[in-house]
Amino acid sequence: MADSPDGAGVTLRVVLADDQAVVREGLVTLLGLLPGVEVVGAAADGLAALDLVARHHPDVVLVDLRMPRCDGVETTERIRAGHPGTEVVVLTTYADDESLLAALRAGARGFLTKDADAEAIARALRSAAAGQSTVDGELQRRLVEAATRSTPKRVKEIEGLTAREIEVLRLIAAGLSNTEIARTLVVSEATVKTHVNHLFAKAGLRDRAQAVAFAYRAGIAG
Numbered sequence: 001m002a003d004s005p006d007g008a009g010v011t012l013r014v015v016l017a018d019d020q021a022v023v024r025e026g027l028v029t030l031l032g033l034l035p036g037v038e039v040v041g042a043a044a045d046g047l048a049a050l051d052l053v054a055r056h057h058p059d060v061v062l063v064d065l066r067m068p069r070c071d072g073v074e075t076t077e078r079i080r081a082g083h084p085g086t087e088v089v090v091l092t093t094y095a096d097d098e099s100l101l102a103a104l105r106a107g108a109r110g111f112l113t114k115d116a117d118a119e120a121i122a123r124a125l126r127s128a129a130a131g132q133s134t135v136d137g138e139l140q141r142r143l144v145e146a147a148t149r150s151t152p153k154r155v156k157e158i159e160g161l162t163a164r165e166i167e168v169l170r171l172i173a174a175g176l177s178n179t180e181i182a183r184t185l186v187v188s189e190a191t192v193k194t195h196v197n198h199l200f201a202k203a204g205l206r207d208r209a210q211a212v213a214f215a216y217r218a219g220i221a222g
Contacts, residue, residue: 012129015056016042017049017075018064018091023114027062027091034122046070046078053083059129060109062121065092065099073102080107087128091116104209110134111209133207165199166220168192172208173215 014037018024024042031039041052045067053061061079065072076088089110090103100111109128112120124134161169164185171181178196182189205211 010036012037012060012125013040013056013058014038014125015040015049015052015058015061016063017044017046017052017061017067017072018042019044019067020064023064030118031062031121034118037122037125046072046075049075050078050082053079053086057083058086060087060089060125062089062091062125065090065103073099073106076103076108077106087131089124089128089134091121101213104213107206109207109209131207133209135209135212160202161199165195165202168195169199169211169215169218170220172196173212173220 014031016024016027016031016039018027021044024044028039028042031037040056040058041049043049043052046063047070049061049063050070052058061075063072063075067075070078072090072092076090079086079088087109088107089112090100090108091112091114092100093114103111109131110124110133112124112134116124127134167185168181171184176184178189178192182192185192199205200211203211203214205214
């Protein structure tokens with residue numbers, strides 16, 4: 001991120017990838033109106049997006065799932081492998097559940113539908129840049145269902161978690177923030193963060209989106 005011209009904060013540098021010209025141009029205009037956001041490149045397919053990422057090193061790439069030459073899942077995987085400092089947010093009109101799950105596994109940090117408003121997009125971009133996940137409510141439901149179908153049995157990894165870590169995981173799956181979990185368990189937020197870090201490390205989880213899917217696979221949510 002770069003310092004914003006007015007010195008009020010940092011500017012989030014974004015690359016956009018969508019094969020539909022009307023959608024792409026509309027998003028460029030929309031993002032350009034958001035304070036602290038700079039669109040440094042727009043691509044019509046995944047390969048062009050990869051070139052822009054290599055050239056501009058953006059903070060976040062907003063990528064469509066369905067694109068020619070290199071789809072959103074492959075684009076996400078290649079960005080995360082070759083440019084670990086760049087996060088990915090998936091933006092889609094429709095997608096089969098397996099594609100959503102594949103994008104999550106490829107390293108996507110956020111998931112939004114194309115009818116998301118400017119505030120939701122800005123929030124997802126900033127969350128991704130900060131290493132946090134954002135998943136649209138409907139897409140989260142579909143991700144969870146896909147994850148549950150893909151692993152119908154309880155995962156054995158749950159045996160490595162403490163009772164309190166399992167409780168925290170269940171609350172994460174219910175959509176609670178760390179502050180809300182702390183209030184629910186009557187502990188400090190710092191204690192919750194410690195539990196979250198431990199369970200993420202033990203279960204090999206990268207973010208809360210993966211934690212939700214893990215909780216459903218483990219049979220401790222829902």
